[in-house]
Amino acid sequence: MLAAVLVAGAVSAQTWALDKNHAKLGFEVTHLLISDVEGSFNSFEATLNSSKDDFSDAVIELTADVNTVFTNNEYRDKDLKSENFFDATKFGTLTFKSTSFKKIEGRNYKLSGNMTIHGVTKPVELDVVLNGPIEHPRNKKLVAGFKVKGKINRKDFGVGEKAPNAAISEEVIIYANAEFIKG
Amino acid sequence: MYVFLVSILVASAAVAQGNWSLDKAHSKLGFAISHMTISEVEGGFKSFDAKISSAKEDFSDGVVELTAEIASITTDNDGRDKHLQSPDYFDAAKFTTLTFKSKSFTKVEGKKYKVTGDLTMHGVTKPVTLDVVFNGTIEHPRSKKTIAGFKISGTLKRTDFGIAVDTPAAMLGDEITIHANTEFVKG
Numbered sequence: 067m068l069a070a071v072l073v074a075g076a077v078s079a080q081t082w083a084l085d086k087n088h089a090k091l092g093f094e095v096t097h098l099l100i101s102d103v104e105g106s107f108n109s110f111e112a113t114l115n116s117s118k119d120d121f122s123d124a125v126i127e128l129t130a131d132v133n134t135v136f137t138n139n140e141y142r143d144k145d146l147k148s149e150n151f152f153d154a155t156k157f158g159t160l161t162f163k164s165t166s167f168k169k170i171e172g173r174n175y176k177l178s179g180n181m182t183i184h185g186v187t188k189p190v191e192l193d194v195v196l197n198g199p200i201e202h203p204r205n206k207k208l209v210a211g212f213k214v215k216g217k218i219n220r221k222d223f224g225v226g227e228k229a230p231n232a233a234i235s236e237e238v239i240i241y242a243n244a245e246f247i248k249g
Numbered sequence: 250m251y252v253f254l255v256s257i258l259v260a261s262a263a264v265a266q267g268n269w270s271l272d273k274a275h276s277k278l279g280f281a282i283s284h285m286t287i288s289e290v291e292g293g294f295k296s297f298d299a300k301i302s303s304a305k306e307d308f309s310d311g312v313v314e315l316t317a318e319i320a321s322i323t324t325d326n327d328g329r330d331k332h333l334q335s336p337d338y339f340d341a342a343k344f345t346t347l348t349f350k351s352k353s354f355t356k357v358e359g360k361k362y363k364v365t366g367d368l369t370m371h372g373v374t375k376p377v378t379l380d381v382v383f384n385g386t387i388e389h390p391r392s393k394k395t396i397a398g399f400k401i402s403g404t405l406k407r408t409d410f411g412i413a414v415d416t417p418a419a420m421l422g423d424e425i426t427i428h429a430n431t432e433f434v435k436g
Contacts, residue, residue: 088288090291090325092291094430097398097432098387098389098390098396098398099384099398100384100386100387100396100397101275101398101430101432102398102400102430103277104277104279104430106325108325138295197288198286198287200287203285203419209287209288211289213288233390243281243288243289243290243291244288245284245285245288
């Protein structure tokens with residue numbers, strides 16, 4: 067009987083899985099101070115665990131494959147994977163693990179956590195707009211939409227030390243759109 | 250003398266008329282659409298070209314022309330990209346390109362501008378107004394050419410262009426957000 071209760075308690079901590087067909091992990095840097103170049107990681111995984119409906123105890127973990135970096139330019143993507151930037155042979159993944167998820171107001175939240183890029187781990191704070199959850203019209207599962215935005219300084223992570231800010235901005239905007247499916 | 254005069258006229262016309270070509274390596278034509286009202290799916294056209302003709306430094310008389318290949322649409326999902334090219338959406342076999350030709354480029358304030366023009370996609374032409382952030386021109390440190398950066402955003406309704414008119418907005422938003430980051434090189 068006690069075991070059954072304990073098991074039930076474990077069930078209440080719900081896992082939400084990433085819907086990869088409706089998720090993007092993107093970034094943007096400024097080129098020569100006047101234009102923005104966008105990119106993304108084509109392969110990434112993320113999970114969300116929360117026992118509460120409002121996600122106030124949510125723990126989000128994300129892993130992206132650095133080798134899937136994509137800026138719609140093969141030459142540049144290769145350069146980004148080289149020692150000049152991500153050094154993907156040595157540091158194959160980028161990871162994020164949240165430490166808190168706090169409501170600001172309405173649908174706006176702050177997501178804090180540790181980001182590891184290029185072998186360097188730093189705390190980061192990201193803005194989140196949480197939409198839903200709603201019931202998927204076809205599979206009847208609950209779906210939540212997260213829109214995440216934030217800024218990091220690439221040099222804090224030792225990425226592109228030799229590239230001056232005037233050529234490629236030190237500030238990198240991170241943005242992600244992700245749908246998570248419950249259960 | 251006549252030949253000399255003609256060559257001066259040709260030379261001055263050529264100098265005054267600035268032609269700017271797209272730096273494709275530093276340009277993106279993207280869009281976003283809401284999925285089931287709760288999340289956004291992004292996409293882009295991998296292959297597109299654009300040019301600006303302007304006699305004035307501030308681009309106030311600038312004319313922008315853009316053409317994108319519908320077959321180059323990408324949303325990072327092969328099945329969906331194929332579906333988008335089918336008659337259910339863009340019908341790329343029939344309507345192979347999307348085009349935009351500007352009619353006016355007016356300053357709002359500071360770096361903010363409005364561009365109006367005709368957008369043609371799926372065989373339908375409609376006037377659209379887009380917001381532009383013009384980040385100015387600088388000399389490229391290596392090529393020494395003058396380059397200009399423009400960030401464009403705006404919204405339009407897919408059903409105005411007859412795209413997937415039967416797909417409800419609760420599944421796939423009617424409103425499409427357009428965003429483009431472009432760098433143009435003079436001469």
